[in-house]
Amino acid sequence: MTLKPHPVSTRSRPDTREGWYRGVKLQAPATSPKTSLSRLQEAVKHAVAKNADALAGDK
Amino acid sequence: MCFAIVACGFVPRCALDESDSAMVRFEKILDLITACEFSVHDVSRVELDARSGLPRFNMPLELGADLGLRLKGPAAQRRRRILVLDAVAHRYDQTLSDISGMDIEAHGNDPARLIKSVRDWLNGGRDNEAPLPGSLAIFEDYAAFQLLVPDIIAELRLDTFDALPHSDYMHLVETALPQIERARDAAIRR
Numbered sequence: 001m002t003l004k005p006h007p008v009s010t011r012s013r014p015d016t017r018e019g020w021y022r023g024v025k026l027q028a029p030a031t032s033p034k035t036s037l038s039r040l041q042e043a044v045k046h047a048v049a050k051n052a053d054a055l056a057g058d059k
Numbered sequence: 060m061c062f063a064i065v066a067c068g069f070v071p072r073c074a075l076d077e078s079d080s081a082m083v084r085f086e087k088i089l090d091l092i093t094a095c096e097f098s099v100h101d102v103s104r105v106e107l108d109a110r111s112g113l114p115r116f117n118m119p120l121e122l123g124a125d126l127g128l129r130l131k132g133p134a135a136q137r138r139r140r141i142l143v144l145d146a147v148a149h150r151y152d153q154t155l156s157d158i159s160g161m162d163i164e165a166h167g168n169d170p171a172r173l174i175k176s177v178r179d180w181l182n183g184g185r186d187n188e189a190p191l192p193g194s195l196a197i198f199e200d201y202a203a204f205q206l207l208v209p210d211i212i213a214e215l216r217l218d219t220f221d222a223l224p225h226s227d228y229m230h231l232v233e234t235a236l237p238q239i240e241r242a243r244d245a246a247i248r249r
Contacts, residue, residue: 001060002095003069021236022192024068029229031076035215040227043214044234047207048242055203055239056246 075225103146
């Protein structure tokens with residue numbers, strides 16, 4: 001496993017910018033997905049919505 | 060491991076990324092190693108092949124190639140940072156004794172310890188930059204992601220999560236992390 005670095009911002013939470021996570025700018029994966037990206041994004045969106053209560057309680 | 064690496068803002072690269080079947084697998088791995096500044100090798104992945112019952116030595120081979128570049132390769136490669144992981148502390152003394160004396164982290168096959176090892180190692184190499192998210196926060200979000208997995212599988216009409224290609228997994232994690240953070244923060248503010 002090898003990896004490349006990326007900078008981290010000092011912005012305080014919550015970070016609502018697209019593609020940021022806990023002050024870290026996430027990088028797009030190096031290779032294209034086999035499944036369409038929009039389908040993967042929809043799957044995540046639906047799963048997050050369906051589990052919103054559980055995610056809140058998990059904190 | 061890939062989850063923690065993505066959460067720390069890095070891009071994991073591995074031979075599973077490459078789809079050019081004409082290229083020799085080891086050559087792909089060497090290309091990936093030389094293109095990156097950091098490497099993580101988990102030697103606990105030396106497991107017995109289910110069919111032959113023989114151990115698979117790909118991981119130690121890749122570690123050896125990486126160490127060779129780090130120690131005796133071109134100048135640019137000698138700045139490489141390498142993290143070696145194993146499940147059991149000092150097991151390598153028996154199985155891979157030539158690397159004794161190196162800094163090797165044991166994770167005990169525990170995702171929380173693995174995330175902490177990877178996050179702390181990546182964070183340790185940062186100069187004058189804000190710290191990466193804490194390992195506990197990343198682990199909590201990993202647990203949250205696991206909660207989403209059954210619904211993601213159902214949505215994608217897969218039988219198991221293992222049927223998901225590696226590149227798709229990477230995109231799912233990158234997509235899910237900001238949404239998990241927002242969902243949890245929204246709950247806190249309610």
